[in-house]
Amino acid sequence: MSETKKKLTLRSAQWFGTQDKNGFMYRSWMKNQGIPDHEFEGKPIIGICNTWSELTPCNAHFRKLAEHVKRGILEAGGFPVEFPVFSNGESNLRPTAMLTRNLASMDVEESIRGNPMDAVVLLVGCDKTTPALLMGAASCDIPTIVVSGGPMLNGKLDGKDIGSGTAVWQLHEAVKAGSITMHQFMAAESGMSRSAGTCNTMGTASTMACMAEALGTTLPHNAAIPAVDSRRYVLAHMSGIRIVEMVREDLRLSKILTREAFENAIRVNAAIGGSTNAVIHLKAIAGRIGVPLELEDWTTVGRGTPTIVDLMPSGRFLMEEFYYAGGLPGVVRRLGEGGLVPHKDALTVNGKSFWENCQDAPVYNDEVIRQLDNPLLADGGICILRGNLAPRGAVLKPSAATPALMQHRGKAVVFEDFEHYKQRILDPDLDVDADSVLVMKNCGPKGYPGMAEVGNMGLPPKLLAQGVKDMVRISDARMSGTAYGTVVLHVAPEAMAGGPLGIVQDGDMITLDCRNGKLDLDVTDEEMQQRLASRAEKQQPSHKTGYQQLYIDHVLQADQGCDFDFLVGSRGAEVPKHSH
Ligand code: FES
Numbered sequence: 066m067s068e069t070k071k072k073l074t075l076r077s078a079q080w081f082g083t084q085d086k087n088g089f090m091y092r093s094w095m096k097n098q099g100i101p102d103h104e105f106e107g108k109p110i111i112g113i114c115n116t117w118s119e120l121t122p123c124n125a126h127f128r129k130l131a132e133h134v135k136r137g138i139l140e141a142g143g144f145p146v147e148f149p150v151f152s153n154g155e156s157n158l159r160p161t162a163m164l165t166r167n168l169a170s171m172d173v174e175e176s177i178r179g180n181p182m183d184a185v186v187l188l189v190g191c192d193k194t195t196p197a198l199l200m201g202a203a204s205c206d207i208p209t210i211v212v213s214g215g216p217m218l219n220g221k222l223d224g225k226d227i228g229s230g231t232a233v234w235q236l237h238e239a240v241k242a243g244s245i246t247m248h249q250f251m252a253a254e255s256g257m258s259r260s261a262g263t264c265n266t267m268g269t270a271s272t273m274a275c276m277a278e279a280l281g282t283t284l285p286h287n288a289a290i291p292a293v294d295s296r297r298y299v300l301a302h303m304s305g306i307r308i309v310e311m312v313r314e315d316l317r318l319s320k321i322l323t324r325e326a327f328e329n330a331i332r333v334n335a336a337i338g339g340s341t342n343a344v345i346h347l348k349a350i351a352g353r354i355g356v357p358l359e360l361e362d363w364t365t366v367g368r369g370t371p372t373i374v375d376l377m378p379s380g381r382f383l384m385e386e387f388y389y390a391g392g393l394p395g396v397v398r399r400l401g402e403g404g405l406v407p408h409k410d411a412l413t414v415n416g417k418s419f420w421e422n423c424q425d426a427p428v429y430n431d432e433v434i435r436q437l438d439n440p441l442l443a444d445g446g447i448c449i450l451r452g453n454l455a456p457r458g459a460v461l462k463p464s465a466a467t468p469a470l471m472q473h474r475g476k477a478v479v480f481e482d483f484e485h486y487k488q489r490i491l492d493p494d495l496d497v498d499a500d501s502v503l504v505m506k507n508c509g510p511k512g513y514p515g516m517a518e519v520g521n522m523g524l525p526p527k528l529l530a531q532g533v534k535d536m537v538r539i540s541d542a543r544m545s546g547t548a549y550g551t552v553v554l555h556v557a558p559e560a561m562a563g564g565p566l567g568i569v570q571d572g573d574m575i576t577l578d579c580r581n582g583k584l585d586l587d588v589t590d591e592e593m594q595q596r597l598a599s600r601a602e603k604q605q606p607s608h609k610t611g612y613q614q615l616y617i618d619h620v621l622q623a624d625q626g627c628d629f630d631f632l633v634g635s636r637g638a639e640v641p642k643h644s645h
Pocket residue numbers: 123154155156190191192229262263264268270
C-alpha cells in the first residue's frame with residue numbers, strides 16, 4: 066500500500082500510472098524504444114536536458130556525458146530520459162549567443178513541464194547554456210542537478226600555455242601592433258583548442274560553472290574537472306545517483322536557490338575573478354526563482370573580497386591548474402577560514418551544507434589558489450557604477466582593469482554603433498590619445514540586438530603601435546569573460562532605450578570613479594535634458610527576424626538581467642491537461 070502511495074506522488078505517474086486510454090497512449094509510444102513494462106512501474110523518471118550540438122563545440126562531448134549520468138540513474142533505480150534543447154554556442158552563433166539565452170530557457174521550461182519527468186539533470190557548458198537551463202528549470206522548480214561539461218586542457222603555443230579567448234585578444238592586438246606575424250597568429254588556432262570542453266580561462270563558461278557550484282546546484286568539484294579527465298565522468302555518474310535520491314527527498318531547486326545561495330555565489334565570483342556576465346545571469350536566475358537581487362548586492366556582498374584565484378584573464382593560470390590546485394572547494398575553504406563565506410549553512414544538492422562540502426578541502430598550490438593575505442587583487446568583485454551617464458547602473462571588473470585608469474577623466478571619442486566603431490577606429494587622423502575615453506552606443510539588449518560581447522573595443526592601431534596597452538572604454542554592450550581592460554559595460558538604460566549614453570558627443574568630458582562607484586558625463590542638467598529632448602530616434606535594425614522582434618519588444622535592461630518581462634518568476638510544474 067505504501068508503495069502504491071509512493072508511486073502516485075510521482076509527477077510522472079500522471080502519465081504512466083493509470084490503466085486507461087491515456088496511460089495506454091503515454092506508455093505505448095514510449096515502448097517503441099524497447100522499454101519493458103516494469104520501467105513504468107513507479108520509478109522516478111529523470112530528464113537529462115542535453116545541450117549537445119556539433120555547432121556548440123564546447124558541448125560536443127555531451128552524449129558521452131549523458132551516458133554516464135544514465136548509468137548513475139539506472140544504478141539508483143531511476144528511469145533516464147534524455148532530451149535535446151536549443152543549444153547556443155558562444156563561438157559560432159551570430160549575432161550573439163546572448164540573443165537566444167531566453168529562447169533556450171523557454172525551451173527548457175516547456176520541455177520540463179510538459180513531459181513526464183520527476184526531476185532533471187542539466188548538462189551545461191558553453192557560456193549561455195548554464196544560465197539558460199537554470200532559468201528554465203527555476204521556472205518549473207522540480208528537483209534539479211547541474212552537470213557541467215568541464216574546461217578544455219591548457220592551450221599550447223610555442224611551448225607555452227595560452228588561454229581560450231584571452232590569447233585571441235592578446236595575439237590580435239600584437240598583430241595590429243606589428244609585434245608578431247600573421248603566420249604566428251594563425252598558428253595559435255590549433256594549439257588553443259586541443260581537447261573537448263569549454264574555454265579554459267576564467268571566462269564566462271568557467272565563471273558560470275563556479276556559480277552553479279557556489280549556488281549549491283552541483284556536486285562539489287563540478288566546476289573545474291577538465292572535460293577529458295575521467296573524474297568528470299565519475300561526477301556525472303554520481304550526479305545520476307544523487308538526482309534519484311533528490312526525488313525521494315523532494316529536494317526542489319527553490320530549496321537550493323535561496324537568497325543565501327546567491328550571496329555565497331557573489332562572494333565566490335569576487336574570489337575567482339569571475340566574469341561580468343555573471344551579474345546579468347545571476348539576476349535572471351534569481352528573477353525566475355523569486356529571489357530579490359539588486360546591482361548593489363554586488364557592492365555590499367562582493368566588494369572588499371580578495372581575488373585569490375590566479376587565472377587568466379586576470380592572472381596567470383588556467384582551469385587545469387585550478388582543478389589540480391584544489392578547485393572551487395579549496396577556494397571556499399580559504400574564504401570560510403577567513404570569515405568570508407556569508408552563509409556556510411546554505412543547502413546544496415548533495416544534502417549537505419555549502420561549508421560541510423568544503424571545510425576540509427585541500428589546497429595543493431598557493432600560486433593558483435592564493436592565500437587570503439597574498440591575493441591577486443585585495444579588493445576584487447564587480448564594481449557597480451552609477452551616475453548621470455548610467456542612472457540604472459553599469460559594471461566594471463577591477464581584476465581585469467588597469468588600477469591607474471580606474472579613477473580617470475578624459476575626452477569622449479564616440480562611436481554611434483559597432484559598425485561605426487569598426488570603420489572609425491582605423492582612421493589614422495582620429496583625434497584620440499591614451500587619455501581619451503572610447504564610447505560606443507547601441508550595442509545593448511535592444512540595440513544590437515542581444516547585447517553582444519563587443520564592449521572591449523580594440524584600441525586604435527596608432528596607439529597600439531605607440532605601446533598603449535589599455536584605455537577607458539564605455540558601452541551598453543557586454544564583454545567576453547575571457548577579455549580584459551578598463552572596460553565599463555552594461556550601461557543602463559542602453560542608448561536604444563533612451564539612456565543618456567545616446568547623447569554623448571565627441572569631446573565631452575567623462576569621469577570614471579571606481580572608488581566611489583561613479584560614472585558621470587560632465588554636462589549640466591539643462592544641457593543633458595536638452596540633448597535628450599532633441600535626440601534623433603535611432604532606427605531599429607532593419608532586417609529583424611520574428612524572434613528578434615519579440616526580443617526587442619520584451620527584453621529587460623541589463624540591471625534586470627535581460628530576461629523577457631513575461632518570463633520573470635517561477636510558474637511551477639503542475640501537470641498540464643491531457644493532449645487527447
Ligand atoms: Fe564555449 Fe567559451 S566559447 S565556453
